[in-house]
Amino acid sequence: MKVLPFKIPKSSNHALIFQEDLEPIFYDKLHQHAEIQMSYILSGSGTLLVGDTVSRFKPGDVLVFGENLPHVFRSDANHQGLCHMLTLFFNREGFGHDFFETEELKELDLFFKQASSGFRIADVDARFKREFIRLRSLANLERFMSFIKLLYEIHNTSKELLSNFTNKTNYTDTEGQRMSNVFDYCLSHFKERITLDEIAEIAVMSPTAFCRFFKERTNKTFNQFLLELRIEHACQLLRTPDNQEAISSIAYTCGFNSVSNFNRYFKKQKGVSPRTYKTTETQ
Template sequence: MKPLLFRVPKSDEESFKVQVDDQDYFYDPLHFHPELQLTLILESKGTRFIGDSIGSFKAGDVFLIGPNLPHVFRNDKQYYEKENNLRARAISIFFTLDSLGKDFFSLPETIHIQKLLKKSSQGIKIKHKTRTKVIHLMEKIEELDKFGKLLQFLKILDVISHDHELECLSSISFGSSFSESDSKKINDVFEYVVKNFSNEIKLDDVASVANLSTTAFCRFFKLRTRKTFTQFLNEIRIGHACKLLLEEDLNITEICYQCGFNNISHFNRQFKNITSYTPTDYLRVHQN
C-alpha cells in the first residue's frame, strides 16, 4: 500500500480543477499530490485514511486535504462485487497555494483563508452548519461558467475559514515541513503500519523500513511527529476499533484482537486514553 504520487489532470485554461466522480468505486491506492483537495462525498461509504487518521466516510461528508498528505477513500467490499447497483459519487476541487497567483492568499482580504490552507496539512473534516453551507455551494459549482466557478470557489473557502470548530484529522503533517528524504521515510513507515497494524509490529521491523537503527528511528520519529511510534501505532489501531464498533457486529474482545491488541485490559485503557470513552460508552454516544 505504497503512497503513490498522483497527477491531477488540469488544462492550461483553468487555474483550479472541479472534478465530478461517478464510478463503481473510488480510486483506491493510497496516494498523495501537491494540490489541495476539497471533496464532498455525494454517494458512497467506506473507510478513509488521511495522514495517520482512520475513520469511516459516507454521503454528505466534506474533507479538505492538504498538499502531499497521503490519503485514500476506500469503499466497502460490496462496492467491488458484480451487479451491486452501488455508485461512488463525489465532487472535488483541486488547487494549489498559488493557483490564483503567488501572493493571492497573502492579501489582507484573504489572509484568513491562508490560515485555513496551512491547517489543511493535517486534513480537515468539515461539520455542522458549515458543512451544510459547503454542500449547497459545491453542488452548484459544476453548473457555473469559469468566472462563476472562481467566485463560488472563493466563497466556499471563505465559509470554511470562518468555522472555528473544524476537526483536524491527522496528528502528523506530511507537507513541506519535511525534507524529501524525511517525507519518504515517514510515508514508508505510514504505509507499513496501515498494512500491518492488525498484526504484531516490532520496533526493529519498522525501524528497518525507515532504514534506521532502532535508537535513531525512535529519535527521528519523535522529532518529526512530536509523538512516540507506540503512540502513533495505538492511535491507528484505536481509530480502526472505533470504525469496527460502529459498523460491524463484533463484540469488544473480537475488536481488540482484530486491531492488533493482545490484551483486553490494555485495549480498554488505550481506548479510554485516546477517545476519552470506554468502548461501550463510545458506541452509545456515537450510534445513530
C-alpha cells in the first residue's frame, strides 16, 4: 500500500471536501496530502504525530494540518465506543489562484503560515463547534459560506502549534513507506527497549544511514523522538484521575530504565516534575 502521498477522493469541480469518520479507530498510517485539513474530533483519543512532534488528541480538539504536512492518528487501544471526526479538506488554490490574495482575505495569510506547522485551536466555544457540525447538512453554497465563517473564527482564536519542523517534505513512496514503518513500530513498541540496530532494520537501512535519514526528515534524532513518545504516554497516565499507579511504575511502564532518567527527561520536556504535573492536571 502506498501510504505517502495520500489522495483525498474528490471530483474535479469541488473546492471543499467534507468527510465524516466514524470507526473503531482513526486511519493510523503516516500520511500527507496536498489539501489543508481542518478536523473536529467529537470522540476518540490517542497519540498524534505531526511533522516532528508527538502530542495527544482528544474529544473537542479542532486540528489544522497544512498541505503536505505528515501526520498520523493512533487511537488509544482502551477507547470505549467509536472514534468520530468531522473534516474539511481544501486547497488554497482551489477557489482560484488569487482568491486568498484579495485585500479582503489577505489577513488570512497567518492562518496558512501557522497551518504549515499544524495547530490546535486552544479554546473552541460551543458556537464554533455547532457551526462545524452543521457542515454535514449544508448544500454547496451554504457550506462554502460556513467555511469562510470558520476561517474567520479560527483567525481570531489563540492556537497551539503542533510542530516545529516547517520544511515541506514531499515523500517518495519508498520514503513514505519507510517512515510509516518506523513510526508504526515505535507506536506499538515504545514501552519496550528499542535499539538503533533494531529500528534501522525496520527501515531496511544501516544504522548510520538511518540516523541521517531520520534527522533530515524530522529535524531531531531518533532517540529524541522516542523520548517524546514515551513522555506523552506518561502524561496521559498522570492526568487520568482514577489512575493510582505510582510514578515509579509509570516510568517503567513507559519504557524508561530508571526513575531518575524519567524525572529528568520529563522535567526537561514539560518544565515541571511528573508529580507536579499530576497534581496540576488532576485538580
